[in-house]
Amino acid sequence: MTIRSSKKTTETRLVSPDTRDEDREENTNILRPKRLDEYVGQSHLRQYLGVTIESARIRSAPIEHVLLYGPPGLGKTTLAHIIAREMDAHLRQTSGPALEKPADLVSVLTSLQTGDVLFIDEMHRLKPHLEEILYSAMEDRCIDIMIGSGAGATSIRMDLSPFTLVGATTKLSRLSNPLRDRFGHILKLDLYETKDLERIVERTFRLLGCDGVGADIHQLVASRSRGTPRITNRYAKILRDYATVGSDIRDARVVSDIFEKIGIDERGLDVLDRKFLAALSRHFGGRAVGLSTLAAHTGEEEWTLEDVVEPYLLKLALIERTPRGRRITHAWEQVVREYSE
Numbered sequence: 386m387t388i389r390s391s392k393k394t395t396e397t398r399l400v401s402p403d404t405r406d407e408d409r410e411e412n413t414n415i416l417r418p419k420r421l422d423e424y425v426g427q428s429h430l431r432q433y434l435g436v437t438i439e440s441a442r443i444r445s446a447p448i449e450h451v452l453l454y455g456p457p458g459l460g461k462t463t464l465a466h467i468i469a470r471e472m473d474a475h476l477r478q479t480s481g482p483a484l485e486k487p488a489d490l491v492s493v494l495t496s497l498q499t500g501d502v503l504f505i506d507e508m509h510r511l512k513p514h515l516e517e518i519l520y521s522a523m524e525d526r527c528i529d530i531m532i533g534s535g536a537g538a539t540s541i542r543m544d545l546s547p548f549t550l551v552g553a554t555t556k557l558s559r560l561s562n563p564l565r566d567r568f569g570h571i572l573k574l575d576l577y578e579t580k581d582l583e584r585i586v587e588r589t590f591r592l593l594g595c596d597g598v599g600a601d602i603h604q605l606v607a608s609r610s611r612g613t614p615r616i617t618n619r620y621a622k623i624l625r626d627y628a629t630v631g632s633d634i635r636d637a638r639v640v641s642d643i644f645e646k647i648g649i650d651e652r653g654l655d656v657l658d659r660k661f662l663a664a665l666s667r668h669f670g671g672r673a674v675g676l677s678t679l680a681a682h683t684g685e686e687e688w689t690l691e692d693v694v695e696p697y698l699l700k701l702a703l704i705e706r707t708p709r710g711r712r713i714t715h716a717w718e719q720v721v722r723e724y725s726e
């Protein structure tokens with residue numbers, strides 16, 4: 386299996402934390418944790434939500450609207466499902482880009498029953514005129530519907546059932562202040578620590594029926610997963626496939642060879658990361674470079690670099706953000722030395 390570095394790298398990249406069809410098929414069914422106590426890592430957030438949910442249950446009231454933000458693949462959708470399940474509530478799921486016209490949003494909102502959880506993914510892609518409908522829906526639990534047009538237009542107010550909106554976004558800064566202000570809880574998801582990903586990969590192997598895989602392999606997979614459970618699961622499934630056709634994935638050397646074959650190094654970096662880092666260090670000679678210039682140079686879209694590539698490189702301190710753009714750090718020189726040894 387090879388990783389291409391064409392314009393469409395994210396679609397073929399193994400490290401892309403975007404949902405791919407095979408993730409959807411398998412994760413939704415068995416890998417997605419169903420309850421808060423199965424949700425690994427993000428301990429502050431888990432504790433906080435635990436209290437919030439318990440309190441709402443005791444008061445028999447829906448929890449206040451929740452906004453989850455952080456890079457893709459960290460568990461925002463999973464948490465929305467968990468919130469609904471823990472509240473014994475029905476989940477309705479949609480996304481910013483799927484809601485095109487006011488009627489789309491109005492029909493979702495008016496179909497909600499008392500206590501339902503409405504999950505809107507990619508909130509930052511919600512159209513501004515739809516945002517305005519959400520303001521009154523979130524705050525006053527009602528919407529104003531315009532009937533007719535021009536001078537004869539009248540508006541009718543419709544009450545909504547009490548509901549909880551769970552919004553998710555990778556770009557908090559793109560949400561308008563009035564929208565942000567209407568969430569009672571704004572929660573950030575961070576990239577996971579390796580020890581948490583080790584627990585996730587152990588669980589995933591168990592659920593996929595891969596027995597006898599030891600702690601050394603869990604560590605090996607976790608440390609290459611870019612702090613992202615979706616990537617952990619993807620690698621576990623690749624290893625399961627290798628095991629199915631005869632590889633002994635209990636052997637660390639075999640697993641390391643598989644990672645080498647698929648182009649993932651010990652830090653979890655792939656071809657696009659290396660291209661990005663090489664551009665900053667060699668092509669731009671260590672200068673701070675703007676995102677659009679880097680996108681043009683690497684042939685990637687800006688959002689891919691910002692959402693998918695940079696968070697992990699920043700966590701590894703291989704790059705830093707400055708007011709003038711992204712810049713390579715000295716840590717990268719050490720990595721280059723290791724690569725050339």
Ligand code: ADP
Nearest residue numbers: 412416417425457458459460461462463614615
């Ligand atoms: P996001 O919505 O942030 O892009 P998802 O909620 O779809 O991410 O998570 C991707 C996959 O990663 C899930 O299907 C689930 O299997 C796994 N996952 C995410 N968070 C956790 C977690 N905390 N513990 C275990 N598995 C997780």
